[in-house]
Amino acid sequence: MKVLVLAENAQTQRELAAGARTLGDEVIVAKIGGVPETGIADTAYAIELPEGQIPEMAADTVAALVDEVKPDMVIVEPTARLKVIGAAVAAKNDTALVNDVTAFGEGGEAESLYFGGLATIKRQPASAIKFYSCDGAAFANAEASGTDTVVDYAFVAPAHPVRLRERRELTHEGADLGRAAVVVGVGRGFGKEEDLELARELARAVHGEIACSRPLAENEQWLPKSSYLGVSGRMIAPKVYFAVGISGQMQHMIGVHNADTIIAINKDKNAPVFNQADYGLVADLHEALPALAAKLA
Ligand SMILES: Cc1cc2nc3c(=O)[nH]c(=O)nc-3n(C[C@H](O)[C@H](O)[C@H](O)COP(=O)(O)OP(=O)(O)OC[C@H]3O[C@@H](n4cnc5c(N)ncnc54)[C@H](O)[C@@H]3O)c2cc1C
Structure with a gap:
């Protein structure tokens, strides 16, 4: 064959x-x-x-x-x-x-x-x-x-060509998510784009990469579309996945179901993410992330 x-x-x-x-x-x-x-x-x-x-x-x-x-x-x-x-x-x-x-x-x-x-x-x-x-x-x-x-x-001229009008470079966050051992996933719990710096601090402390839920890439456009995980995004299998300010909808969690360990941080103790996490922290991310980053750095 x-x-x-x-x-x-x-x-x-x-x-x-x-x-x-x-x-x-x-x-x-x-x-x-x-x-x-x-x-x-x-x-x-x-x-x-x-x-x-x-x-x-x-x-x-x-x-x-x-x-x-x-x-x-x-x-x-x-x-x-x-x-x-x-x-x-x-x-x-x-x-x-x-x-x-x-x-x-x-x-x-x-x-x-x-x-x-x-x-x-x-x-x-x-x-x-x-x-x-x-x-x-x-x-x-x-x-x-x-x-x-x-x-x-040799290139075969396409029967229905598309004309290239502009080429613009996309900004990529860090290395290939598919190969990262630790990934910090951010969700709508981050009310402001500048708060993502809190997740980046944690990612730096644990030598991880940043990923997100679909709304942050598709709606807010705070991160590139290549960063969102889930059924219509990327599927990854890191050793550790931090789900921060992410509710844990099935469409997102399927993207990390092969992660070895899932750690969830959410201020709502009833968030579905806690049913799928190995470790859960019921906390406001604005307080939890700086404390974690300081401890793990
Ligand atoms: C066909 C289809 C395909 C989809 N595909 C995907 C996909 O591939 N990937 C994907 O991600 N989604 C996908 N979705 C969307 C998905 O259903 C969810 O809507 C989305 O994942 C929710 O994103 P979120 O968890 O960031 O936001 P939300 O569901 O709004 O959750 C935000 C969470 O943050 C918590 N929070 C708020 N403030 C704080 C704080 N200060 N500190 C701590 N926690 C806080 C809240 O308690 C809440 O649990 C898809 C939907 C459809 C219909």
Whole structure:
């Protein structure tokens, strides 16, 4: 079986290529707008991205590559743009992209969370080529292997181009949340944007990163959208997750259900977050955070 892997991040590319090796006997990686990792696949394709093109416009190029190499399975990293590309190429092949796979079973069925994480579902598309989005964590112990061959693959002009009008850099908070051991999650309990400094102080004290609930990113826009956790945001598995001023709605908590330890700080003793936390502190965050940061620094 031939597996084609597309990833944006080098480490995920390596993890997915390693996983693909456990699923198939031929592994191909492709990278849009950059040089792919070598030594992890049988062939690596570098897809050039002409000046002024956004990565999503490479969907026709990926479709051409799929037509050429004829993989049995395509796995894309579950980033927003690779999901767009994966879905577009799947549609061209008369099938759908199965998203956010957490594990592949013996028979090749893809397992993912269902009902917002209350259940799991196993699916296997009936199409000739199967398309999945999947994070590297699904293949924890797999080893990547391969050659250093890199083949340049020419960009195919999109049938429906989008014109790039402006490019603006997003501010990112710290390192990759997915790899942070300690994460301090902030919620609507922070009444003012400047109060987030209290959470940043705690994060500095425990060498952690800052994440948030959806309203802080989507409504208040105090933190980038890439920082919010939950069913429609990021799923992370840190060693410690501090849920501060977060009520503990299921849509948020599903994003941290793999955390080793959850510590909740909330002024309402009946907040649902306490039912899911390993440790709970009923306190006003304005008093609790400086005291904790001072103790833990
Ligand atoms: C389809 C759908 C998808 C969604 N996906 C997501 C998702 O992916 N991620 C996500 O996060 N949400 C998601 N939501 C929203 C989710 O349902 C909740 O509304 C949201 O998580 C609540 O955010 P919060 O806990 O920050 O705010 P709130 O629910 O308002 O909770 C604030 C908490 O802060 C406490 N508090 C207030 N002041 C203080 C203080 N001074 N000190 C200590 N504690 C204090 C309060 O007691 C309260 O418990 C989704 C909703 C829908 C409908």
